[in-house]
Every structure is written in C-alpha cells, then in structure tokens.
Amino acid sequence: MKQEHMDQIQKAAAAVKAKKVNHFYFVACGGSKALFEPAQYIMDRECDMAATVYSSNEFVHRAPKALNENSVVITCSHSGNTPETVKATEVARAKGATTIAFSHLTDSPLWKAAEYPIHYNWADESDASDYNNAALYSLIFHILNAMQPCEKYDRAISCIEKIPVLLQKNVDAHADAAKQFGSDYKRENMIYTMASGANYGVAYSFAICLLMEMQWIHSHAIHSGEYFHGPFEVTDFDVPFIIIKGLDECRPLDERAHAFCKKYSNKIVLIDTANFDMSDIDDDLKGYFAPLATGAVLRKYADEIADHRGHPLSVRRYMWRMEY
Amino acid sequence: MKQEHMDQIQKAAAAVKAKKVNHFYFVACGGSKALFEPAQYIMDRECDMAATVYSSNEFVHRAPKALNENSVVITCSHSGNTPETVKATEVARAKGATTIAFSHLTDSPLWKAAEYPIHYNWADESDASDYNNAALYSLIFHILNAMQPCEKYDRAISCIEKIPVLLQKNVDAHADAAKQFGSDYKRENMIYTMASGANYGVAYSFAICLLMEMQWIHSHAIHSGEYFHGPFEVTDFDVPFIIIKGLDECRPLDERAHAFCKKYSNKIVLIDTANFDMSDIDDDLKGYFAPLATGAVLRKYADEIADHRGHPLSVRRYMWRMEY
Incomplete structure (x- = not known):
C-alpha cells in the first residue's frame, strides 16, 4: 500500500481513538455499500460496539437519532460524486460524527465533505493491495488496534499486502470454470445469487451491479439462512x-442451502472458497479475506458471460446517460 | 389488546428499564424478520441506542461480540418452533441478554427459551389490534416510554387499538385494484417489489413469502434508494x-424511484399510502402505521393473484413437506 494512503488511514484511526466512540455507521450506495458488508462482519466479530450498514439516502432521510459526536461514519464513492453519499457525509459531520470517506478521486465533493478522506487505487491490477476493499480492511484493523490492542492487527496488515497474489492465483484457477459459466448461462434471463456472513456483500453486488446493471439479467441476492x-x-x-x-x-448456512438446492436445481454454480488457494492468508483471517478473492473470481465470471452474450459490462441504458 | 398480552408486554418493558441497555437486536427468519424492519425504523427515529435486525442463523453463527448483558434480544416465530430462532434466543439468554419473544403458540420451544414471552392472536381478523405487528408496536412504545418518557406513547397505544379499522377500511378500498392486479399479472413469472424506510420490510415479505414461497413467482425486494x-x-x-x-x-426515495420507473416500465403497480384512509392515526404516527395497512392491502393482492392463477397461497412443495 502506498505510504500516502497509509498515512491517511493512520490519521483516521487516530481520530477514532481520540473520541469516545459507540457506533460505526457504514454508509454508501450499490457496489460501495456491498463493500461495507464484510467490514461490518469483521466489526461484529472483533469489536463490542454497534456497526451498521445503510444505503446513503436511507441514512440521510431516516436520520438515526443515535447519530452524534460519538459516532464514526465511514462512507465510500468511487467517483466521489454520488450525491446521496456526499449528503450523508455532510449530515454526519454536521452532527459532530467523525467522518471518514473512501474515494478513488481526490478533491471530489465526497473528498471535501469528509474530515478524513482516504484515496485508493483502481487502474492497475497488480496494485490490488491498494484497492478500495484493501484500504477499507486496513482502516478496520487500524481502528480495532487503536481502540484496544488487537492480536490480529499485524497479521491482517501483512495479509493485505498479499491480496494481489491471492486474487491472481484464484482468478487464474477459475479461468475454465468462468468460461463454462459464460457459455452455459448466457441464455438465462434470471440468475439468483446466494451467500451469508462475510460473503453476503459479494453476492449482493454480483446480483445488483454485475447481473442487473451490467447484463440486464434479473437477479436477487438470497441470504443462505433466509x-x-x-x-x-x-x-x-x-x-x-x-x-x-x-x-x-x-x-454452515451456505452448506445447508447448497445441500438442499442441489437436490432440486440442475443449474447450480458453486463458488466454494474452501477450494480456493488461501495459503498466503493466516488461518483465522481466511474467512475475512475470502470475500475479496470471491469478488475477483466472480468478476471473471461476469467478463465471460458478457463476452458470450455480446453485451459488454460497460454498456448502460440509463446510468450516466440521463438525469434521474 | 387482551389484558393478558398487555401484562406480558409491560413485564418485558419493565425488565428493559431495569437494565443498562445499549443495543436492541431484532432476530427472526423470513416473514417474522420482515416484521421487525418497521420496528427498527421506529427505534432508529425515536431512540439513541443501536437497533439492528439479523436473520436468526446468521445471528447464531456470527455471534456478535457486542452481545452481552446490556443487550435486548427480541425474537419472533409464529409457531414458536423455528429452530434457528429458538437457538438465537438461547444463545442470547446464555450471554445474559434480556430475551423477549413473540409467538402465536404458548409453551412452544421459543416460548420456553425466552425470559419474557409474549403471545399474539392470529385467527380472528377483527382482532388485528392483537396481531404480531400490533403487539410488537405496543412493546416498542412501552420500551421507549420506560427508558425515557415518550411524548408519542399514549397516542401510539391508542392508535394500536384502531388497527382493525385501519386495515379493514384500506383493504376494502383496494378490493377492485387487487382484482385487477390478479387478472393483469397472473401470467408474470417475475415481479419486483420496491420500497424504503418503514415499508421495506413489507416489500421484502411480499417478495419472499407471498410471491416466491406461496406463488413460486421470482422476485426481489429492491430498496428504492439502491x-x-x-x-x-x-x-x-x-x-x-x-x-x-x-x-x-x-x-422522497420512493417518489424518485416511482418517477423514474414509470417512464420505462408499463407494468407498475403503485401502492401509494398517501391515498390510504389514515384518518384514525395521528399525523406524526402515520408513517409508522402505514406498513401495517400496506401489508394488509398487499395480502389482498396476493389472494387475488393466487385465485386468478389457481395456485392457493397454502400450497408448498418443500416447506413442511420434508427435512431441510
């Protein structure tokens, strides 16, 4: 990770440590909101404070009464231009909350709205240890360690540096499976996704961003327990x-859902992270890092189905093309 | 509301008041989980403590670190037999949390697992002030008022008594619209629902319970902001x-979504609660009570589409018919 980004993360974590914090709000839209789900999972597991995820405009209008100077509000927008997320950050800051924002674009409206903006890389795949989810994980473990010495901290930070290798190895290993998926499923107009725990966010973003938004395929991320x-x-x-x-x-929730589903559907695409090469990641952190590998593997599946359908992932009919 | 139920609710609220509470967990599965969404909305608006909703098995396995003797865990299962919800209640109680459970069946496993069980009615429609959502709202306002005098308390309790009239009037007013829906949409194999705020739970339960479970129609409850x-x-x-x-x-989130959606879809079914007869409900409580009326109206829509499709809402192919 770039030293400049690390400095931004450490500054934000120090600000959290300096306050009497009792609630972490993760606030964003769509794919950025999905990114926050595993972060909330880690917070739920490692921290005895409340951690909740809201879609930005819901957060702005719902205006939780508990939002105050003891809150930390973490937001994210790739462009830094998502109006609802900028507004959420402004609302939170006006209430005295500590505001931390992730954005790929510095000096964007979001960048200016937050007290502690953090930049992340995107373009260069070899630099995935500096991507949004990597930067977010780094922040989470810095915050955990700042509030109370966290035994997993050093190891988590060193695992973040291994993310590029983790992603590349598992994407490569799924090249054939992804091609097969693209060929086999190209005529489907409805594909469900299913997951739980740290992976629910990945299932959600694959459903709403990759399938619905970028392929116009109907979808719904079903929670394995639900x-x-x-x-x-x-x-x-x-x-x-x-x-x-x-x-x-x-x-166990995913295993139960898969065991039942495979008895009655002949069209199951299983992404079993137990078959991933996670050898670079410490055993007790594998569950937390699996969603990053899953997301990269599923991106490959999306590339392939897009290719087989002749419908590039970049095509939109409404987004960015009109006012809404 | 029956005095016996009111006694159970008051006893639970008194137990919450007696503790130093910092987090309300609402934990259930499917339709019961959906019931908790508006309750969490009310807590977010009226109370400065954390309130979160979990699917039961996610709660059990995720085992939030913040769960302790300062937590209140509110669970619900109609039959009182949902194993995941019984387990969640047991786990919470073992951690010292105050456990409150709603069930239609007394002496069920859930009833025995919770420290403060609350019974609700179901069979007789005229008694909707004693239904699960009515009992839940009563508990919420009793808790709010027990922790800190709540100006809305008396009025909310008196509105709960008006629920049967509220539901009946609005269901009757939608009789023709529901019939039309059943006729017009009977051949659809995929119907999205969309809502936000206090109504998101109703959209979710209509999608997963009424359409997917009881009609085998594909669905997905889209959040209006997402x-x-x-x-x-x-x-x-x-x-x-x-x-x-x-x-x-x-x-405003729903209005924006509707304004856009109606430009590009010719198949929009609008349930606008601004057109509901909410005259029995105080102005500042209408938003909280609208989901109850919406749920009853949508149930009528489900009855009609089931009738037009010759597929009774009671039919299942897996649920209750096998081990899973």
Whole structure:
C-alpha cells in the first residue's frame, strides 16, 4: 500500500481513538455499500460496539437519532460524486460524527465533505493491495488496534499486502470454470445469487451491479439462512443459482442451502472458497479475506458471460446517460 | 389488546428499564424478520441506542461480540418452533441478554427459551389490534416510554387499538385494484417489489413469502434508494414492479424511484399510502402505521393473484413437506 494512503488511514484511526466512540455507521450506495458488508462482519466479530450498514439516502432521510459526536461514519464513492453519499457525509459531520470517506478521486465533493478522506487505487491490477476493499480492511484493523490492542492487527496488515497474489492465483484457477459459466448461462434471463456472513456483500453486488446493471439479467441476492423461510419454494430444475460457500463462521448456512438446492436445481454454480488457494492468508483471517478473492473470481465470471452474450459490462441504458 | 398480552408486554418493558441497555437486536427468519424492519425504523427515529435486525442463523453463527448483558434480544416465530430462532434466543439468554419473544403458540420451544414471552392472536381478523405487528408496536412504545418518557406513547397505544379499522377500511378500498392486479399479472413469472424506510420490510415479505414461497413467482425486494445504483438497469416496458410509497421520512426515495420507473416500465403497480384512509392515526404516527395497512392491502393482492392463477397461497412443495 502506498505510504500516502497509509498515512491517511493512520490519521483516521487516530481520530477514532481520540473520541469516545459507540457506533460505526457504514454508509454508501450499490457496489460501495456491498463493500461495507464484510467490514461490518469483521466489526461484529472483533469489536463490542454497534456497526451498521445503510444505503446513503436511507441514512440521510431516516436520520438515526443515535447519530452524534460519538459516532464514526465511514462512507465510500468511487467517483466521489454520488450525491446521496456526499449528503450523508455532510449530515454526519454536521452532527459532530467523525467522518471518514473512501474515494478513488481526490478533491471530489465526497473528498471535501469528509474530515478524513482516504484515496485508493483502481487502474492497475497488480496494485490490488491498494484497492478500495484493501484500504477499507486496513482502516478496520487500524481502528480495532487503536481502540484496544488487537492480536490480529499485524497479521491482517501483512495479509493485505498479499491480496494481489491471492486474487491472481484464484482468478487464474477459475479461468475454465468462468468460461463454462459464460457459455452455459448466457441464455438465462434470471440468475439468483446466494451467500451469508462475510460473503453476503459479494453476492449482493454480483446480483445488483454485475447481473442487473451490467447484463440486464434479473437477479436477487438470497441470504443462505433466509432461503429456507420463503425463497426456496422457487427452486426448480431449471432455476439458476450461484451459491457462494464462505470460510467464516456462517459457512454452515451456505452448506445447508447448497445441500438442499442441489437436490432440486440442475443449474447450480458453486463458488466454494474452501477450494480456493488461501495459503498466503493466516488461518483465522481466511474467512475475512475470502470475500475479496470471491469478488475477483466472480468478476471473471461476469467478463465471460458478457463476452458470450455480446453485451459488454460497460454498456448502460440509463446510468450516466440521463438525469434521474 | 387482551389484558393478558398487555401484562406480558409491560413485564418485558419493565425488565428493559431495569437494565443498562445499549443495543436492541431484532432476530427472526423470513416473514417474522420482515416484521421487525418497521420496528427498527421506529427505534432508529425515536431512540439513541443501536437497533439492528439479523436473520436468526446468521445471528447464531456470527455471534456478535457486542452481545452481552446490556443487550435486548427480541425474537419472533409464529409457531414458536423455528429452530434457528429458538437457538438465537438461547444463545442470547446464555450471554445474559434480556430475551423477549413473540409467538402465536404458548409453551412452544421459543416460548420456553425466552425470559419474557409474549403471545399474539392470529385467527380472528377483527382482532388485528392483537396481531404480531400490533403487539410488537405496543412493546416498542412501552420500551421507549420506560427508558425515557415518550411524548408519542399514549397516542401510539391508542392508535394500536384502531388497527382493525385501519386495515379493514384500506383493504376494502383496494378490493377492485387487487382484482385487477390478479387478472393483469397472473401470467408474470417475475415481479419486483420496491420500497424504503418503514415499508421495506413489507416489500421484502411480499417478495419472499407471498410471491416466491406461496406463488413460486421470482422476485426481489429492491430498496428504492439502491434502485439507482444498479437494479434500475433491468427496467423495461414489460418488467413488473410493485412500488410502495410510504408516509415516513423516506417517502422522497420512493417518489424518485416511482418517477423514474414509470417512464420505462408499463407494468407498475403503485401502492401509494398517501391515498390510504389514515384518518384514525395521528399525523406524526402515520408513517409508522402505514406498513401495517400496506401489508394488509398487499395480502389482498396476493389472494387475488393466487385465485386468478389457481395456485392457493397454502400450497408448498418443500416447506413442511420434508427435512431441510
């Protein structure tokens, strides 16, 4: 990770340490919001304070009464231009909350709205230890360690440096499977995703960003636990599901959902992180880092289905093309 | 509301008051989980403590570190037999949390697992002031008032008694619209729902319980704010959306989503709670009570589409029919 980014992260963590904090709010839209789900999972597991995720405009209008100077509000927008997320950051800062924002664009409206802006890289794949999710994980472990010495801190920071290798190895290992997926599923107009725990965010962003937004394929990220309380009744031999099995504490939920689903659907795409090469990551951190590898692998699946459908991931009919 | 239920609610609220509470966890599965969404909305608006909703098995396996004797864990299962919810209640109680459980069945496993069980009615529609959501609202306002005198308390409790009239009037007013929906949409195999704020739970339960579970129709409850960050790209002239416009602070999100969606889809079913007869409910409580009326109205829509499809809402292929 670039020293400049590390400095920004350390400054933000020091600001959190200096305050009497009782609530972490993660606030963003769409793919950036999905990014926050594993961060909230880590906070739930490692920290005895409240950590909640909100879509930006819901946060602005709901205006939680608990939002005050003891809150930390962490926001993210790739362009730094998402109006709802800029507004959420402004609202939080006006309430006295500590505001930390991730953005790929410095000097963007979001950058200016937050007290502690953090830049992340995007363009160069070899630099994935400096991507949004890597920078976010670095912040989370810096904050955990700042509030109370965290035994996992040093190891987590060193695992972050191994993210580029982690992603590349597992993306390469899934090249054939991704091609097969693109070929087999190119005519589907509805594909469910399913996950739980640290991976739910990845399932959500694949459903709403990759499938719905970039491929115009209907989707819905089903929570593996919720599956049995309604959604499973749609399961049939010709209903496609992408099921992610995580490495975190919620894996039994994914295993149960997969075991049932495979009995009644002939169209299951299983992403089992137990088969990933996670050898560079410490055992007790594998569950936390699995979503990063899963996200990169699924991106490859999206590339392939886009290719087989002749529908580039960059095409939009509404987004950026009109006022909304 | 029956005096026996009121006694149970008051006893639970007194137990919360007696403790130094800092976090409310709402934990359930499927439709019962959806029931908790508006309760969490009310807590976010009226109370300066953390309030979070978890699917039961996620809660059990994630095991939030913040769960302790200062937590209140509120669970719900209609039958009182949902194993994940019983387990969540047991886990919470073992951690010293105050456990409150709603169930239609007394002496069920859930009833025995919780320190403060609360019974609710179901069979008789005239008694909707004693239903699960009514009992839950009563508990929420009793807790709010127990922790700190709540100006809305007396009025909220008296509005709860008016729920049967509220539901009946609005269900009756939507009889023709519901029939039309059943006829017009009976051949759709995919129907999205959309809402935000206090109504998101109703959109979620209509999607996963009524459409997916009871009609085997594909669905996904899109959050009105998230719609613009991915999902809206699937919008097309022939893609059906049920859009709920609420009366709470998040209504602008629903209005924006509807304004956009109606330009590109010819299949929009609008449930606008501004057109509901809410005259029995105090102005500043209308947003909180709208989801109850919306849920009852949507149930009528479900009855009609089931009737037009010859697929009774009671039919299941997996649920209760096998081990899973």
